[in-house]
């Protein structure tokens with residue numbers, strides 16, 4: 012069962028995901044307001060914005076993880092490859108199999124390192140030992156964790172450091188080869204060297220994956236992304252090609268934010 | 276005068292306790308602990324001493340008799356072991372299923388709240404009442420008669436509220452992010468629950484369940500009400516058999532006017548305690564083995 016090369020269903024400049032007029036609530040509190048944006052196919056879209064502006068919420072709407080939060084609801088339309096992901100004919104688990112996610116807070120499973128990477132494969136029915144071994148090594152090498160853990164694949168993932176756990180969670184998501192990858196601050200607890208490595212990995216993955224990355228690090232957004240979006244208080248303030256976004260932002264509040272003069 | 280500060284108050288308290296701790300307080304606490312342990316050991320030793328004449332295989336494998344020296348505990352021992360197993364099988368699966376439903380099911384939140392309230396109430400009902408309910412429902416209405424099955428059903432019913440409550444608590448201690456992680460990989464909610472949450476919660480679930488079940492099987496009252504008597508000439512060989520069990524046997528022997536039966540009662544208590552101890556050690560062992568694997 013060798014990984015199939017992913018076909019590009021859309022031309023590179025097409026939209027993999029389109030978010031239109033989305034509002035989102037937790038209980039009575041509205042956290043996203045009339046938000047519309049496209050996520051370009053096989054490109055990296057960075058989402059930046061102050062804490063609590065709704066970045067995580069937006070990501071969680073794209074793989075319908077907020078379905079699981081009691082009291083959370085949304086209106087509007089989110090389409091992936093042209094299909095409404097909230098439509099009645101969409102199988103949620105199938106959707107999530109194609110849309111991987113790396114969480115803001117590392118959440119490794121309490122099992123072994125090996126089990127963490129293979130869980131997603133196992134629920135897809137891929138259980139052949141040699142295949143699993145090969146995939147575990149490949150993905151752990153991708154996230155530059157292999158050398159640190161290759162002798163203790165059977166030991167608990169919870170014994171890893173925060174940064175190691177973060178890379179493990181990225182490996183776990185990569186192992187199942189999703190077409191879309193949602194990353195919520197994937198480098199927040201990494202040292203500079205590993206951050207650089209992960210950024211490099213993101214640039215590599217871009218060839219075959221559509222990536223959305225949330226980051227608080229402007230330089231990181233600048234280095235890794237093709238498109239950058241600025242969210243503030245649940246509204247999309249600016250969305251532009253990254254080069255334009257950082258050199259020539261239209262909105263004054265974007266300018267303040269990226270130069271660090273921002274006032275809430 | 277400076278205003279009263281709770282922060283400062285605590286700081287001073289702590290310093291004070293630490294000073295005491297260096298001297299008297301620690302010693303006092305240690306003495307109290309030792310006293311309690313010694314009392315428990317003394318009581319156990321006393322039981323051993325009284326029952327020593329009867330703590331032998333003859334007693335363990337003997338059947339009941341009107342002659343104290345000849346009476347054995349075998350039917351009661353087997354009855355208790357059967358019950359332990361049956362109550363586990365009858366209360367754990369439904370208890371866990373109900374707990375999972377209450378934690379993850381789609382039932383209206385108000386109904387769930389109502390059920391939780393009732394559960395804590397049910398857990399507080401005296402065991403005699405369960406005995407009466409068991410007698411009426413299982414022995415009479417369902418026509419099972421007084422047999423192991425109606426006893427096990429009664430005790431399972433009695434254990435169920437605590438089993439549900441402990442399972443729920445163990446499940447709730449597992450962080451929700453864990454299931455989110457599994458679901459985000461494409462697992463269905465049931466897969467996420469089964470492969471991630473439940474294994475993580477299992478040590479808590481098992482030790483809680485074992486505690487509540489061994490507690491329930493040590494009860495004499497509900498089964499006395501149900502109609503269990505001590506004088507049963509055979510060990511049960513099926514769940515429809517008539518039965519006796521250790522607590523009832525102990526109750527019966529300790530109520531005899533002849534003093535010869537006292538050693539029997541003491542020896543039976545030692546055996547009952549032994550079973551409970553083994554059961555608890557087993558629960559502890561499972562828990563620790565699991566802990567090693569999942570590090571929680």
Ligand SMILES: Nc1ncnc2c1ncn2[C@@H]1O[C@H](COP(=O)(O)OP(=O)(O)OP(=O)(O)O)[C@@H](O)[C@H]1O
Pocket residue numbers: 037042060061062063064065066067068069080115
């Ligand atoms: N489960 C929840 N229940 C209720 N409110 C929530 C929940 N999750 C988020 N919120 C609220 O929604 C708003 C947006 O939260 P969100 O997590 O999307 O912000 P964020 O942009 O990811 O912030 P950060 O950069 O700090 O991660 C916040 O005001 C937060 O309080």
Ligand SMILES: [Mg+2]
Pocket residue numbers: 066067068115195
């Ligand atoms: Mg966030």
